[in-house]
Amino acid sequence: MSSTSDHTHGNEHIHRFLILGKKKLFFYHLALYNPQSGHDYQAVFSFTIKDNGELREMYLKDRAQHEDERVFYSLRCPHHFELPELQQGKEFSVHLERVVVQQDGSRKFEQMTTSETAVSCKKEDVLSFRKLGNLDYPEYLTYLLFGEGDEVHIAHQLAKRPNWDEVVTIAPSQSIDVAMLKKVPTFVIESIKDAHDKLIESPLKKNQQYQGKINGNGATVDFTVGRQGWWNHTSLNS
Known part of the structure; x- marks a missing residue:
């Protein structure tokens, strides 16, 4: 190896x-x-x-x-x-x-x-x-939403630099339309302001519950944070 x-x-x-x-x-x-x-x-x-x-x-x-x-x-x-x-x-x-x-x-x-x-x-x-660049920091914590069935993932949307890259698997409280997931919409968590900077640890805590809105103004989804699948705040910004 x-x-x-x-x-x-x-x-x-x-x-x-x-x-x-x-x-x-x-x-x-x-x-x-x-x-x-x-x-x-x-x-x-x-x-x-x-x-x-x-x-x-x-x-x-x-x-x-x-x-x-x-x-x-x-x-x-x-x-x-x-x-x-x-x-x-x-x-x-x-x-x-x-x-x-x-x-x-x-x-x-x-x-x-x-x-x-x-x-x-x-x-x-x-x-x-999407090629990085020309995307302003959002007001609220914003992810990309994708997956299938009961395995749903969110990836932190990479806006301006510096930033952090994160992917987390979540457990939604209700099923999300398959066609919607295939479009990889944004998922906005209005209870948390975006840091407008890099973070050194996730703002989402494992096993805690949050609420997000699909595309910022669509369906509201309650979810529980599961396993973190990626984190990078270092080489991402180099």
């Missing part, structure tokens, strides 16, 4: 996609604000992993062993390509990584697979795709 330290993520011109969910897997691009990095995109995907479920099984088994720890999982692309190519459909190869958050807050990326796995991205798998 090979590993890289957190700072390497900012220097490599390769892409990583966070893995979210258990039943239906979603993939979230790990962004960096620096336009020279090639990673200045916030994007959500639903890829197809072409390996008869072996990588998925490895991910689920390892996650079960670290469910209550700050351990995340990602797909690392060892071969460079420009991220917008995915919008036209593309096949590429990946390694599965375990991302361990250490006591000082830094992250260690541990490669779990020994051989590359093929992944297919169709045009319809690109659920949300």
Whole structure:
């Protein structure tokens, strides 16, 4: 097993996609604000992993062993390509990584697979795709909402820099329309003002209940905060 330290993520011109969910897997691009990095995109995907479920099984088994720890999982692309190519459909190869958050807050990326796995991205798998920049800080805490069934995820909307990148799985008190989730709408939590800066820990506390509005003025959804699937306030802003 090979590993890289957190700072390497900012220097490599390769892409990583966070893995979210258990039943239906979603993939979230790990962004960096620096336009020279090639990673200045916030994007959500639903890829197809072409390996008869072996990588998925490895991910689920390892996650079960670290469910209550700050351990995340990602797909690392060892071969460079420009991220917008995915919008036209593309096949590429990946390694599965375990991302361990250490006591000082830094992250260690541990490669779990020994051989590359093929992944297919169709045009319809690109659920949300936006280049960073030209988005003002919102008044209230704002996330992107996506998922399927009882597995719903929210990713902090990356507005101005500096900021923080976070993905959390939530448990809504009522079902959310499948078609709406596929649109990846914004999800506004009016009880919390946006920090207009980077934070070093989440404003959403695990197991606590909050209320959000879809697209800021749509349906109101009560939810409970579950497992954190990603956090970055450091290399994101470098």
